[in-house]
Amino acid sequence: MRVCASPSIMLVVNEIRRANPFPTGGVVRDTHGSVCNIGVMPPKGSSMVFEPEVVHAKYLAERDKRLVPGRTAIRDLTHDERVAGYRADPFTPIVDRDPVVDDPDVVIVGGGIAGLLAGAQLRKAGIERIRIVDAAGGVGGTWYWNRYPGVMCDVESYQYLPMLEELDYVPTRRYAFGEEIRLHLQAIADRFDLVTDALFHTGVTRSAWDDGAGRWTVHTDRGDELSCRYYVLAVGILNLMKLPVIPGMDDFDGRAFHTARWDYGYTGGGPGQPLTQLGDKTVALIGTGASGLQALPPLAENAKHVYVFQRTPSAIGVRGNRPTDPTFADGLAPGWQKARMDNFQSIMLGRPVDADLTDDGWTHHYARVQNPPRVKGASIAEFMRTAEELDYGIMEEHRTRIDQLVTKPDVAAALKPYYRYLCKRPCFHDEYFDAFNRPNVTLVDCPAGIDRITELGPVVGGQQYSVDCLVYGTGFEAELTPLQRRIGHDVVGRDGITLAWKWADGAASLFGMMSRGFPNLFVMPAPGQQSVVTVNYTQIAVLGAEFVAGTVALLEKRGIKAFDVGVDAEADWIRQIVETYVDPSAVMSACTPSRINNEGDPGGVKPQNTNYGRGFGDYFAYRDLLEGWLASGELDGLDLT
Ligand code: NAP
Numbered sequence: 181m182r183v184c185a186s187p188s189i190m191l192v193v194n195e196i197r198r199a200n201p202f203p204t205g206g207v208v209r210d211t212h213g214s215v216c217n218i219g220v221m222p223p224k225g226s227s228m229v230f231e232p233e234v235v236h237a238k239y240l241a242e243r244d245k246r247l248v249p250g251r252t253a254i255r256d257l258t259h260d261e262r263v264a265g266y267r268a269d270p271f272t273p274i275v276d277r278d279p280v281v282d283d284p285d286v287v288i289v290g291g292g293i294a295g296l297l298a299g300a301q302l303r304k305a306g307i308e309r310i311r312i313v314d315a316a317g318g319v320g321g322t323w324y325w326n327r328y329p330g331v332m333c334d335v336e337s338y339q340y341l342p343m344l345e346e347l348d349y350v351p352t353r354r355y356a357f358g359e360e361i362r363l364h365l366q367a368i369a370d371r372f373d374l375v376t377d378a379l380f381h382t383g384v385t386r387s388a389w390d391d392g393a394g395r396w397t398v399h400t401d402r403g404d405e406l407s408c409r410y411y412v413l414a415v416g417i418l419n420l421m422k423l424p425v426i427p428g429m430d431d432f433d434g435r436a437f438h439t440a441r442w443d444y445g446y447t448g449g450g451p452g453q454p455l456t457q458l459g460d461k462t463v464a465l466i467g468t469g470a471s472g473l474q475a476l477p478p479l480a481e482n483a484k485h486v487y488v489f490q491r492t493p494s495a496i497g498v499r500g501n502r503p504t505d506p507t508f509a510d511g512l513a514p515g516w517q518k519a520r521m522d523n524f525q526s527i528m529l530g531r532p533v534d535a536d537l538t539d540d541g542w543t544h545h546y547a548r549v550q551n552p553p554r555v556k557g558a559s560i561a562e563f564m565r566t567a568e569e570l571d572y573g574i575m576e577e578h579r580t581r582i583d584q585l586v587t588k589p590d591v592a593a594a595l596k597p598y599y600r601y602l603c604k605r606p607c608f609h610d611e612y613f614d615a616f617n618r619p620n621v622t623l624v625d626c627p628a629g630i631d632r633i634t635e636l637g638p639v640v641g642g643q644q645y646s647v648d649c650l651v652y653g654t655g656f657e658a659e660l661t662p663l664q665r666r667i668g669h670d671v672v673g674r675d676g677i678t679l680a681w682k683w684a685d686g687a688a689s690l691f692g693m694m695s696r697g698f699p700n701l702f703v704m705p706a707p708g709q710q711s712v713v714t715v716n717y718t719q720i721a722v723l724g725a726e727f728v729a730g731t732v733a734l735l736e737k738r739g740i741k742a743f744d745v746g747v748d749a750e751a752d753w754i755r756q757i758v759e760t761y762v763d764p765s766a767v768m769s770a771c772t773p774s775r776i777n778n779e780g781d782p783g784g785v786k787p788q789n790t791n792y793g794r795g796f797g798d799y800f801a802y803r804d805l806l807e808g809w810l811a812s813g814e815l816d817g818l819d820l821t
Contacts, residue, residue: 230572232565236770242598243772243780245627246492252779253425254657258668262430266423266652270441271327272317274381279403284309284377286732287398287408289384289667291374292321294704294721295414296365297342300372301729306736311406312378313398319369319378321416323362327451328439328471328653329478331358334499334608335716336538338508339521342718343368350509355501359451379404387411388672389699394741394821396700410732414704415666417717420657424466427632434637436650439471446649447482455482461648462487464638466630468494470605472653473612479651480615487645488616489624489638492604492772493597495578497541499610521719525799528715541608542715545574549601550796571600585613594625603771658775660708660789663687673698674744686788689745690753690817691806693727696745699821702728708789710757712797723803730810735820742821749817760794761787 255263285307288295291314299310316324333340337351341364344350349364356364369375379400387398396411398404421440429436437443444450448457455478462485465472473494479486523537530551536543552567579596586592595613597604615621626640633639637647657665664671664680671679674697682688682697689695692711693703705711705724714720735743765783773780791797809816 230569232568235568235572239599239772240770242627243770246773247780248628250425251629251773255423255425257421257423263423266436266438266441267421268441269317269381270437270443270445271324272381274317277402279405280379281405282311283395283407284311285408286310286410286412287387287396287406288312288412288414290314290321290414290416290419290704291316291319291369291378291380292323292414292416292419293342293365293718294416294724295319295321295412296368296372296374297721297725298412298414298702298704298728299374300343300368301725302732303372303374305729305733307729307732310374310377311408312374313382313384313400313404313406314378314380315383317380318366319375320362320365322418323358323365325421325440326358326471327362327444328358328442328475328651329447329449329451329455330474330476331439331451331471332356332474332501333358333361334470335542335718336524336540337361337504339517339524339538339716340718342722344517345514347371350504353501353503355499357452384667384669386670386672388670389674389701391674391699394700410700410702411671412702412704412728413663413667413671415663415668417659417661417666417706418656419666420661422655422657423652424629424654426630426638429633431635432633432637432650433635434648434650436652438652438654439467439475440656449482455479458483458649460484462646463649463651464489464645464647465651465653466638467653467655468492469653469655470494470607471655472651473607473609475651475653476615476621477611480618480621483620485620485622486615487622487624487638487647489626489630489640490594491626491629492774493595494604494607495575495597495601496581496607496609496612497545497578498581499608500540501610518722521716521722522800524716525714525719529796529799531800541606545601546606546715549574568600571602574601575599582613587617591616591623594623599772600770603768603777604774605776655775658778659706660778660785662789663703663706663709666706671698671701673701686786688750688754688788690749691727691802691809692792693724694743694745694818696747696750699742699744702731704728708785708791710753710788710790710792712791712793712799712802714796714799719799723806727806727810731815734810734813734815738815738820740815740820743815743818744821746817746819752817754788757790757792758787760792761790762794 257263257267286302288298291312295312296319299312302310318324332355334355336354337356341351341356341361347367352360383401385399385401387396389396395407395409398406421438423438435446447455449455461483463479463483464487465476465479466489468490473496476488520537523533526533527536527543527547549571552570554563582592582595586595616623624640630638630640637645662683664683677697679698687710689710692705692709705720707713763783768777768782771777778784792802
């Protein structure tokens with residue numbers, strides 16, 4: 181997928197296609213040489229040197245084991261009643277209530293980070309009547325739903341938890357556990373009074389623009405009818421839980437649930453507490469992405485036995501979590517959080533900085549692979565070779581770490597990732613590998629997936645694994661899932677046109693946040709949706725919220741009833757997005773299939789469904805553009821009524 185490809189690499193994709201059809205990274209061989217790594221020293225304990233052909237062959241062989249028919253098939257959680265229960269809220273009882281008929285100023289769909297920040301900024305802009313609508317039983321979005329044991333955020337807490345300065349809060353650890361994040365988001369909601377009027381356990385079923393009234397009408401599955409002037413879609417990017425299709429899975433006789441709906445009633449305990457009811461239970465953990473690997477150590481500590489079903493090993497770097505230094509907040513100047521986010525984002529985009537304030541795996545590894553060194557006078561082939569060696573060195577560091585931490589060589593071998601670093605979302609953890617040294621943890625390596633599930637549990641390679649409980653750590657539909665699917669309801673604009681119809685061939689917007697034919701509608705920025713991507717999601721949510729509130733403030737000040745995007749402004753924005761698109765297939769098709777490369781079909785992304793600027797997009801240029809647009813006060817590009 182394009183958002184993961186290096187912008188610099190994207191510049192030369194066409195040349196690479198001619199020069200080398202398999203530009204993957206490398207494994208090595210037994211020569212004790214250390215001439216190979218440019219920018220990355222060969223890791224201690226590694227006895228391999230970089231040989232591109234060997235590496236390409238190994239990586240492609242590993243990819244092919246996983247490119248199997250049906251690997252992307254998922255259950256229909258909305259319409260298939262056999263699996264509808266997986267979505268039920270285990271955390272908050274649903275309470276009967278009467279339908280609400282109301283006419284607030286703003287309706288925000290989604291009470292996660294983006295929705296709360298939009299609400300907070302709108303409050304600051306003087307908007308009084310705001311209603312958040314969310315299918316969850318409270319605020320928090322992803323952090324409401326994901327309460328599995330061990331859940332944490334692997335982006336530094338001092339940047340990820342929003343509004344730290346406004347709330348005068350300092351996170352307790354360098355990387356925050358989920359419950360701390362959820363409670364902080366709750367505190368933001370309370371501070372800006374966003375809960376009192378919120379409608380929880382409520383799904384929007386349809387929303388329609390009424391030109392005569394200059395308002396949106398929003399209908400919900402609780403019979404509510406809300407008429408509002410501004411409508412904000414803040415549904416997030418990981419809101420669709422993914423359950424794979426595995427033959428026989430409905431026959432399983434034990435308890436089965438997804439990590440995003442952890443059943444503490446079954447396991448006992450709670451976030452951060454021992455799982456007191458698992459002592460006599462055998463658990464199957466399916467999935468070894470960021471969620472699955474965080475859940476393993478607590479499961480291993482508490483269950484009788486855990487079978488870990490691994491389809492693709494993640495690249496798992498050092499976490500280095502620690503309590504916040506008591507002196508952390510001393511002397512921090514106002515604006516420090518924004519400056520810290522900018523420092524991180526600068527490093528991610530390969531810009532020079534005075535100091536690396538984050539100093540972790542993202543800035544050490546991710547940023548370096550994204551921005552390989554350019555040697556003056558080097559040819560494209562040489563540049564690509566340098567990039568590949570850099571990547572190889574980092575992946576070899578990850579593989580060597582596994583040898584150092586896992587005592588059984590066959591298990592260590594199976595846990596090693598063989599692909600280029602950006603083929604999958606990198607992970608970070610310090611306790612995951614050690615769990616495999618326990619006698620009650622068994623790795624079941626199944627590159628082609630699980631054969632089937634019987635009433636007893638999963639079957640792989642003809643072997644039945646009998647378990648009491650199945651935990652699906654199988655993630656979410658990709659961040660690139662089109663908005664119309666993520667919002668899950670019809671948004672009907674002028675002349676009865678739906679957003680799904682208009683965006684069927686790709687997003688169509690101004691700034692990725694407003695769309696012609698849908699007056700007074702804002703969409704919070706998302707990857708591949710004509711804005712930009714930030715590794716720290718909070719940073720783009722902050723910018724989106726400031727833009728929405730700033731625009732509403734200008735509209736209110738000028739007494740404007742409705743805005744629509746001008747035809748030329750939208751066409752021009754789309755043109756800019758499409759012009760910077762570079763098909764990443766040449767680089768990414770050699771990747772192991774994953775969410776972030778469109779499951780092995782990286783060229784299948786529509787050019788319109790990409791970002792402002794190459795690759796991830798140019799965050800700083802985008803922000804300057806939005807801030808300049810707001811500062812001018814002209815509302816350029818909008819048709820105003
Ligand atoms: P994920 O990264 O998509 O991982 C899903 C796992 O399930 C993968 O290991 C996948 O294998 C496996 N899987 C899927 N279908 C399978 C099948 N049929 N049989 C066997 N295995 C199967 O999902 P996630 O771990 O929930 O993470 C999702 C996203 O949430 C992350 O990328 C990240 O953006 C976010 N997250 C962030 C944090 C954080 O610390 N910031 C923590 C948790 C989650 P394959 O790899 O082969 O597809």
